[in-house]
Amino acid sequence: MTDKAVKSAPLSHSDIRQLIRSHLLTFSPAERRVADVVLSDSLELLDTSVTELAERANTSAASVVRMCTSIGLRGYQELKTRLALEHIPVTHLDSDSERDGHNLTTTILRDFAAALRDTASTLDMESVNEVVAEILSAQRIQLAAVGTSAMLASDCAYRLSTLGLNVTYVADVHAQHIQARMLREADLLFAISHTGSTFETLAAARAAKASGAKVVALTSFTRSPLTELCDRTIIAGSAETRIRVEAVTSRLVHLAVLDALHIILKRQVPDVERYLQATADVLAEHRF
Known part of the structure; x- marks a missing residue:
């Protein structure tokens, strides 16, 4: 498969980090630094802005976006969404307790209450x-x-x-x-x-x-x-x-x-x- 075909192919949420690894040799030095940060701690990025990631990678926000688009994403926010999905346990929403409407509602309301307290x-x-x-x-x-x-x-x-x-x-x-x-x-x-x-x-x-x-x-x-x-x-x-x-x-x-x-x-x-x-x-x- 050509690089162009890889970029245009649909990405599943389970292969985003592997896709980044497969492109490491094609990145510019600035994009490579961004990729290294993403691969080193992708979970922490869920609470990181594009500017904060750029600072950690000693580069610009534009380089962050270029790294994302070079692997077929539309930008940094899509990368965060894909990483978030990757970190959701596969069985999470399939468990009886999580599928139960009462438990889900209670969990969500507690999340809201905690966010407001914080x-x-x-x-x-x-x-x-x-x-x-x-x-x-x-x-x-x-x-x-x-x-x-x-x-x-x-x-x-x-x-x-x-x-x-x-x-x-x-x-x-x-x-x-x-x-x-x-x-x-x-x-x-x-x-x-x-x-x-x-x-x-x-x-x-x-x-x-x-x-x-x-x-x-x-x-x-x-x-x-x-x-x-x-x-x-x-x-x-x-x-x-x-x-x-x-x-x-x-x-x-x-x-x-x-x-x-x-x-x-x-x-x-x-x-x-x-x-x-x-x-x-x-x-x-x-x-x-």
Whole structure:
């Protein structure tokens, strides 16, 4: 089989590390360092951002992505997903206890509770207060998020608008990008991203910086392409569990942090009672 055929062939979750080993001689020196880190401790990478992996390999995030694409993956996030699947025990979901709906529900709820407890004990409140200050001083606030973070951004924009703040969120990524470029120095872009390495969110953040606006973010990793762009950052995330390989737990943590931001701002926005009453009056028109 040719190298091209290997790259285009479907990859099973059980052969990803072997595939990396088979390409070691074809990697550039930088890609080889990335591969060596991946092979040495692939489980730890599940809680590592692309920037953090690049630092460990003494290279750039671009080299990390190139190593991934050279073996047929679309990028670093797909590598993490494949590695996560590889580390799930084959019998895990086949056991009677795990297939039982009650046990699964209990396990998931305990995971959520643990993630929220961990966040409560590790959240940097100075960072939270700094983001609050940026929101209060901004003339206009734009939310930027895609994928699983999009619903959080939409909810956040709605709730902050009920406090009388000038907040917008549009789901279309092209519109997000354009609106970010239209921001001014007195404005603020608030990005929400679990990984901090989503192309569309990064594009909006870069556009906002180019326009002179401030950029803040809620994300899960201390070091990522997004945090490198930000003026202020709230780090609040959670390691994913063996049952879920996507950012479900972290999304719940981010929702809780956004709820806390809303409560803090509600106590600090001038003349907030007028806006809350206006919101209550409008909502009353939609309820029996």
